[in-house]
Amino acid sequence: MSQYTVKNLEDKLKEQLQAQYVRAVDESDGCGGKFSVIVVSELFRGKPLLQKHRLVNKALAEELQQIHAFSQKTYTPEEWEKVQQEQ
Amino acid sequence: MNRIFQSLLRQTRVCSINNISNVSIAAAPLRLMLASRWYAADAAPPATVGKETLDKLVRTNKVVVFMKGNPEAPRCGFSNAVVQIMRMHGVQYDAHDVLQNEALRQGIKEYSDWPTIPQVFINGEFVGGCDILMQLHQSGDLIEELKKVGIVSDLLRAEQEQEKNEKK
Structure with missing residues (x-):
């Protein structure tokens, strides 16, 4: 399906979005066509949801041409802390 | 994809309104007929669909969805999730099968x-894909977004009725 791995995506997101935390999950059973990611970055601060998601889409523009199913959650460090406390 | 449905179901259950799921399921068959105009294949699809055409297309209804499959038979879990959200809110929308x-x-x-597909437009403006719609739904913001364009969500209606009944 695609040559991408969890590590590819995590490295790229960390680098391009200066993410303090990234977790990518391959949900494709290894064929590389379906991923979900969580990205925590200062860059998201003050941005509406759509803009946060656009930043992630832009960082992974090349990869998303091949990955056919992609789901993302984007948080600022504070939002991420809250999410973790709730869990 | 099960994860998406699970989170949808979970959301319905944790909602403060207990009877939502019953209401929407009971109304579903009738609603399905009314809920959406959908477009399968155009007679002769053009080689390219340009900005002018799309400018018009996204404004043909207050809510317009571009999806895989049609609302009765979505052919992708993400598209299906958007269809289910729209159904819960009782939104009439145009759906285009890409x-x-x-x-x-x-x-x-x-x-x-x-x-990515699906893509949702409200009042001609791009709102987001499945992830964003799901978040808007879960936070309650979707009710507000719909209200801005004059659509009263079924979830809001059910909530108001419940409040009325409690006052009696």
Whole structure:
């Protein structure tokens, strides 16, 4: 399906979005066509949801041409802390 | 994809209104007939679908969805999730099946600068894909977004009725 791995995506997101935390999950059973990611970055601060998601889409523009199913959650460090406390 | 449905179901259950799921399931068959105009294949799909065409297309209804398959038979879990959300809110919308028209599929991606399908437009404005719709739904913001364009969500209506009954 695609040559991408969890590590590819995590490295790229960390680098391009200066993410303090990234977790990518391959949900494709290894064929590389379906991923979900969580990205925590200062860059998201003050941005509406759509803009946060656009930043992630832009960082992974090349990869998303091949990955056919992609789901993302984007948080600022504070939002991420809250999410973790709730869990 | 099960994860998406599970989170949808979970959301319905934790909602403060207990009877929502019953209401929407009971109303579903009738609603299905009314809920959406959908477009399968155009007679002769053009090679490209340009900005002008799409400018018009996203404004043909207050809510317009570009998806894989149609609302009665979505052909992708993400598209299905959007259909289910719209159904819960009782929204009437236009649905376009991008699998029937490759030019539309490419055209809409470029138009909204968004790499994935489904895509949801409200009042001609791009709102987001499945993840964003799900979040808007779960936070309650979707009710507000719909209200802005004069659509009263079924979830809001049910909530108001419940409040009325409690006052009696």
